[in-house]
Amino acid sequence: MTTTTAARPVITDWSALSPWGEGADAFRAGLASGEEAIATVDSEFAPGTPVRAGIVPGFSMEYPGTRGLRSLDRLTRLTLRLSELLLTGQEGGLGCGPEDTGMVFATSGSHRTGLEFTGRSYRERLPFHVDVARFPSTAVNCAASRSAIVHGLKGPNTTLTAGPAGGLLVLGQAVRLLRQGRAQVLLAGAAEEYTEDRVLLEDALHRGEGAAPPVAEGGALFVVELAGGAAARGRTPLATLLGTRFRAYHARSGGEAGKALHRCVTDLLDDARTGADEITLVVRSDPDGPLGEQEDSALDGLFGGPDAVRQLAPGHRLGHAGSAASAFQVAAALAANGPRPLRAPALITFVADGRVGAALLGAPPG
Amino acid sequence: MTAGRGAGDQRVVVTGMGVVSGLGTGTAEFARSLRAGRSGIGPLEEFGRAGFAHWNVGEVGRFEAADWFRTEDPREYGRAAQFAVAATRLAVQEAGLDEEELRHRRVLVSVGTTDGGTREVDQLAELRHRTGEVRPDPDIARRTPAERLSDAVVNELRLEDVESVTVPTACAAGNYAVGQGLDALRDGEADVALCGGTDALSRKTFAGFYRLGAMSPDVCRPFDADRKGMIVAEGAGMLVLEPLGAALARGARILAEVLGYGLSCDAHHPTAPDRDGVVRAVRAAHRDAGVSGAEVDYVSAHGTGTKANDIVETAALREVFGADLPPVSALKSMLGHTLGAASALGTIACVLAITEGFLPPTINHRTRDPECDVDCVPNVAVAARPQVTQNNGMAFGGNNAVLVLGRYDGPGAAGAGEGS
Numbered sequence: 001m002t003t004t005t006a007a008r009p010v011i012t013d014w015s016a017l018s019p020w021g022e023g024a025d026a027f028r029a030g031l032a033s034g035e036e037a038i039a040t041v042d043s044e045f046a047p048g049t050p051v052r053a054g055i056v057p058g059f060s061m062e063y064p065g066t067r068g069l070r071s072l073d074r075l076t077r078l079t080l081r082l083s084e085l086l087l088t089g090q091e092g093g094l095g096c097g098p099e100d101t102g103m104v105f106a107t108s109g110s111h112r113t114g115l116e117f118t119g120r121s122y123r124e125r126l127p128f129h130v131d132v133a134r135f136p137s138t139a140v141n142c143a144a145s146r147s148a149i150v151h152g153l154k155g156p157n158t159t160l161t162a163g164p165a166g167g168l169l170v171l172g173q174a175v176r177l178l179r180q181g182r183a184q185v186l187l188a189g190a191a192e193e194y195t196e197d198r199v200l201l202e203d204a205l206h207r208g209e210g211a212a213p214p215v216a217e218g219g220a221l222f223v224v225e226l227a228g229g230a231a232a233r234g235r236t237p238l239a240t241l242l243g244t245r246f247r248a249y250h251a252r253s254g255g256e257a258g259k260a261l262h263r264c265v266t267d268l269l270d271d272a273r274t275g276a277d278e279i280t281l282v283v284r285s286d287p288d289g290p291l292g293e294q295e296d297s298a299l300d301g302l303f304g305g306p307d308a309v310r311q312l313a314p315g316h317r318l319g320h321a322g323s324a325a326s327a328f329q330v331a332a333a334l335a336a337n338g339p340r341p342l343r344a345p346a347l348i349t350f351v352a353d354g355r356v357g358a359a360l361l362g363a364p365p366g
Numbered sequence: 367m368t369a370g371r372g373a374g375d376q377r378v379v380v381t382g383m384g385v386v387s388g389l390g391t392g393t394a395e396f397a398r399s400l401r402a403g404r405s406g407i408g409p410l411e412e413f414g415r416a417g418f419a420h421w422n423v424g425e426v427g428r429f430e431a432a433d434w435f436r437t438e439d440p441r442e443y444g445r446a447a448q449f450a451v452a453a454t455r456l457a458v459q460e461a462g463l464d465e466e467e468l469r470h471r472r473v474l475v476s477v478g479t480t481d482g483g484t485r486e487v488d489q490l491a492e493l494r495h496r497t498g499e500v501r502p503d504p505d506i507a508r509r510t511p512a513e514r515l516s517d518a519v520v521n522e523l524r525l526e527d528v529e530s531v532t533v534p535t536a537c538a539a540g541n542y543a544v545g546q547g548l549d550a551l552r553d554g555e556a557d558v559a560l561c562g563g564t565d566a567l568s569r570k571t572f573a574g575f576y577r578l579g580a581m582s583p584d585v586c587r588p589f590d591a592d593r594k595g596m597i598v599a600e601g602a603g604m605l606v607l608e609p610l611g612a613a614l615a616r617g618a619r620i621l622a623e624v625l626g627y628g629l630s631c632d633a634h635h636p637t638a639p640d641r642d643g644v645v646r647a648v649r650a651a652h653r654d655a656g657v658s659g660a661e662v663d664y665v666s667a668h669g670t671g672t673k674a675n676d677i678v679e680t681a682a683l684r685e686v687f688g689a690d691l692p693p694v695s696a697l698k699s700m701l702g703h704t705l706g707a708a709s710a711l712g713t714i715a716c717v718l719a720i721t722e723g724f725l726p727p728t729i730n731h732r733t734r735d736p737e738c739d740v741d742c743v744p745n746v747a748v749a750a751r752p753q754v755t756q757n758n759g760m761a762f763g764g765n766n767a768v769l770v771l772g773r774y775d776g777p778g779a780a781g782a783g784e785g786s
């Protein structure tokens with residue numbers, strides 16, 4: 001392995017906890033069948049009213065009474081389960097010391113936890129009669145830092161919030177940490193929880209009852225390391241991380257999502273010295289309405305038409321997963337051809353209100 | 367990040383800083399307050415005190431968001447995001463960067479926070495309690511997502527070639543954000559980084575720390591035998607970081623060099639700090655900066671003034687520095703704990719120590735705690751000419767981040783005299 005090859009950032013393993021079920025196999029099966037994973041749950045605020053959402057099957061909706069877990073919100077428990085799924089797949093552990101192992105994680109946090117914590121301050125006789133056991137869960141970094149405690153990850157522990165960009169941003173941030181020698185192995189990914197409070201918040205952000213697409217929960221987590229280290233630790237890369245790139249556009253100043261995404265992907269391909277004709281798979285975010293059309297038109301412009309390259313859009317099947325949506329897209333790129341390593345570059349794109357971004361994966365080095 | 371490009375090792379410098387705080391707006395006023403050992407602590411005005419037995423906080427006070435917004439409607443954003451925009455405008459102005467020119471550069475915007483839009487989530491909780499309506503008010507709801515903090519900066523400055531990220535790593539978040547800026551610039555993945563931290567006082571955090579018994583009823587006395595805890599506060603600190611070469615090429619005034627940073631996770635306890643975790647972050651920062659403990663001339667402590675923090679932090683510093691521990695002061699004695707802004711404002715104080723030639727004091731100090739064996743620069747700032755300064759950040763979840771800054775003496779240096 002040459003020095004340059006050894007320094008390539010690679011993904012060597014991944015797992016997912018999604019409305020398709022637990023683990024990478026369940027995710028691959030769901031993606032392959034195209035099964036819609038959106039279920040109906042009973043409204044907590046208006047019992048008897050159905051709410052459509054992408055729920056992780058079998059994951060209890062209730063807070064368990066188990067001591068030690070009682071204070072943990074659904075987001076933290078989902079994240080703990082997700083990291084456990086990934087780590088139990090590592091026979092003999094991650095292959096480096098706890099100080100060199102870290103986590104880079106994106107989430108929006110638990111909206112419900114904050115509302116409930118402060119709500120109690122208003123409800124109780126005295127304003128400080130809050131549930132102090134849940135105070136740490138009101139911080140957005142709770143899920144990742146709890147994962148560090150449970151799994152003994154003593155290296156960098158970073159939480160990011162960046163809306164739908166989250167699942168791609170963590171990959172870029174992980175690579176920077178690895179390049180600067182701040183860690184040897186990083187678990188990078190994103191997760192969100194389902195709560196009805198999140199449904200109501202999304203409706204408010206979309207300005208109308210039922211206006212938001214069905215909310216989804218769960219996440220995906222990837223083992224990211226440099227190729228040289230992966231080889232030394234006996235892990236086979238599934239893909240090279242060729243790059244990530246992000247852009248903003250400002251509709252009030254005439255900016256358009258499609259143009260921004262076109263420019264973003266062009267810059268990313270230039271940086272990675274990869275031609276659009278080399279790409280054999282595109283996993284797009286495909287939001288409803290005009291934004292989705294903007295994404296399509298940018299991709300058509302880049303690839304010469306909707307049939308020129310294989311395209312996937314798992315978001316429609318899973319629901320609106322916030323920052324986990326782009327992590328699910330990365331998982332889909334890795335799952336699209338079964339458990340084998342990637343053989344040709346795959347592009348992941350998202351468009352959102354004011355923001356676009358893309359990530360490029362390639363075949364493993366060597 | 368792009369695999370095709372070799373990892374560079376650009377030197378990275380600070381060319382501008384912006385402050386919104388209870389100790390003043392803008393670096394000049396902030397520096398005067400720190401040098402004078404002023405207290406920014408006073409009674410809570412931002413929300414109701416009823417039912418609390420004590421209510422001292424560090425508020426920003428009068429703040430007109432409209433003074434800082436030119437393109438966006440400030441009502442689209444919460445108080446913490448508004449602080450971030452104001453601090454960024456000040457920093458960009460101090461850096462002498464033309465905003466139109468900035469729009470043509472590749473920028474990383476990284477804003478640390480503890481509470482994000484919690485101030486506005488408080489309002490939603492209050493409305494739900496008062497009216498019984500579970501559906502949130504859309505005008506308030508859109509101010510609540512945490513990513514609105516970095517997005518506010520990106521939108522207001524109309525940046526396009528930009529990576530926008532909010533870093534909710536609680537009370538070490540400002541250092542995380544500056545570290546992210548350093549890594550992106552070193553890697554050649556940004557031309558400019560706008561980074562720091564922000565938070566607005568919230569009922570959630572006030573009630574939570576109050577219930578934990580972590581809050582002092584009067585003032586914050588870090589390292590003092592009679593310390594009774596922290597004082598929660600609010601504010602924002604933002605910095606402009608550039609590669610040295612680019613800063614020199616545009617004739618920028620260079621305030622200091624970002625020498626390096628270190629991250630670690632205690633992986634130990636959700637709220638209690640851990641000595642070994644802090645030691646690892648400090649050592650990682652020194653290694654990244656290429657300095658030994660003996661070269662560090664000043665440490666801006668995390669210094670919350672709680673029993674646990676100050677003992678653990680002192681022990682960690684002693685473990686790394688041994689007998690060579692330089693003066694260690696705690697800004698939180700003056701500012702209170704500005705949460706996500708705390709280590710950003712600490713970083714700014716570390717730069718000011720270099721450019722203005724003084725070590726900020728730990729005020730309210732009466733009796734040194736024997737378990738906190740540090741020279742905390744008691745009560746009065748001292749004149750000094752530090753070459754290397756260190757800023758500690760420790761957070762809930764055991765998220766530690768330590769930053770090291772250095773005097774820049776080359777061409778373009780801001781130039782500092784001895785302290786006055």
